[in-house]
Amino acid sequence: MRLATAEIDLSALSYNLKRTKALAPNSKVMAVLKANAYGHGLVTIAQHLHDADAFAVARIDEALALRAGGVTKPIVLLEGFFNQSDVSILLANNFQTIIHDENQLGMLEQAQLDAPIATWLKVDTGMHRLGIAPAQLSAFYQRLKKTENAKPAVYLMTHFPCADDVKNDRTAQQIREFKQLTLNYNEPLCLANSAGILGWRDSHCDWIRPGLMIYGVSPMLHCIGKDHGLKAVMRLTTKVIAIRSILSGEYVGYGGRWQSEKNTQLAIVAMGYGDGYPRHAKHGTPVVIKGERYGIVGSVSMDMITVDIGDNDGMIQVGDDVEMWGRALPVEEVAACADTIPYELLCNITPRVSYEYIE
Numbered sequence: 001m002r003l004a005t006a007e008i009d010l011s012a013l014s015y016n017l018k019r020t021k022a023l024a025p026n027s028k029v030m031a032v033l034k035a036n037a038y039g040h041g042l043v044t045i046a047q048h049l050h051d052a053d054a055f056a057v058a059r060i061d062e063a064l065a066l067r068a069g070g071v072t073k074p075i076v077l078l079e080g081f082f083n084q085s086d087v088s089i090l091l092a093n094n095f096q097t098i099i100h101d102e103n104q105l106g107m108l109e110q111a112q113l114d115a116p117i118a119t120w121l122k123v124d125t126g127m128h129r130l131g132i133a134p135a136q137l138s139a140f141y142q143r144l145k146k147t148e149n150a151k152p153a154v155y156l157m158t159h160f161p162c163a164d165d166v167k168n169d170r171t172a173q174q175i176r177e178f179k180q181l182t183l184n185y186n187e188p189l190c191l192a193n194s195a196g197i198l199g200w201r202d203s204h205c206d207w208i209r210p211g212l213m214i215y216g217v218s219p220m221l222h223c224i225g226k227d228h229g230l231k232a233v234m235r236l237t238t239k240v241i242a243i244r245s246i247l248s249g250e251y252v253g254y255g256g257r258w259q260s261e262k263n264t265q266l267a268i269v270a271m272g273y274g275d276g277y278p279r280h281a282k283h284g285t286p287v288v289i290k291g292e293r294y295g296i297v298g299s300v301s302m303d304m305i306t307v308d309i310g311d312n313d314g315m316i317q318v319g320d321d322v323e324m325w326g327r328a329l330p331v332e333e334v335a336a337c338a339d340t341i342p343y344e345l346l347c348n349i350t351p352r353v354s355y356e357y358i359e
C-alpha cells in the first residue's frame, strides 16, 4: 500500500504557465525552480515547462542537476556565484548569473574566460537582502559593459518584499523608482515575482520571474490559487492505517495535548513531520477523506496524525485515501493553520514521500 504520496499534475502545471503568460503577455518568462521546484521535483518540472523562456534556481548545484537531467534552456543563478573557480563552471554550463555586489563583479572581471557570460545586475530598491544600491548602478553597469567576460546585454532587475499585499504602496514606489533609475539604460528590465505578476501590472516589463503561481498556489494575502484562475499542481495524500474508538475524557497523542469531550472515533493517518507535514498544524486543521473535511487532533507526530472522524458508522475504513492538501484543500489554508506560508509547506516535503506524475 502506497502511503505518503505527492501527486503532481503536469497538465495543471502547463495550464498555470499559460495563465501566467496571459496575465503578462508582453513579458518573457523565467520560471523559478529553486528548492526542488518548490518541492515538485526539479528536472521533471523543468521538462514540462516547454513554454518558459528561461529557468531560475538559487544554487549552482540546482543548475547542474538541471543540465545533468538534459535541460538545455538558459538557467539564471538568483544568488550568482561565490568563488572565483565557479566562474568557469558558469561558462562551461551556459549559466547566467546575477551580479549583486562588488565581490562578484570583481571575480567576474578577473576570470580567464574564452567567452562572455550573460549577467543580470540586481539593484536593491527596498528589500535590503541582495543587490547594489541605486547610486551604484551607473558604476557597476559601466564595468559590466567594459569587461569582456560579460555579454553586451546587461539585464537589470530588482525584487519586491511586500508585493503580496496590494494595499502596501511600497511596491508601487519601488516600481516607480526602478523605472526612473533605469530610464536611460536601454536594457531589459525584470521586476515581478508571482505577487508582482498578480498584483502589480506595472511591474511586468520585459521579463517576469514566477515561482509559486506556476505551481498553482497564491502568494497574495487571503487568496488561494483558484482566485487567480490557477490550478493546484500538488496533491499530497496518504492512507488511513487504523480506526479506533476513544471515550470522552481520554487524551490523544504526545504530551496529551488534546482531550476528547465525547465518545468518538479516530482515523490514524500515515503522515507526519517526517514527510514534511507541519508539526505546528493546530487542532482542527482540515484533511479530506471521501470528499468530507475532518479536523486533526492532538500533536502531529513523525509518522502519524490523528483525525477526529466522529460517529463514522463505517463510512471511513482502513486503506481510504486522505488528502492533506491539493485541489479539495488548498495548501494556502493548511499553511494558515500552521502559522506559515505555502512556500514552506511545499518545499519541506521529505524524500520519504513518493512522487507520482500524472499528465
Ligand SMILES: *Cc1c(COP(=O)(O)O)cnc(C)c1O
Residues within 6 Å of the ligand: 032, 034, 078, 159, 192, 193, 194, 195, 209, 210, 211, 212, 213, 219
Ligand atoms: C524565489 C524568487 C522568485 C519567485 O518568487 P515567487 O514568489 O515564488 O513567485 C523571484 N525572484 C527571486 C529573486 C526569488 O528569489
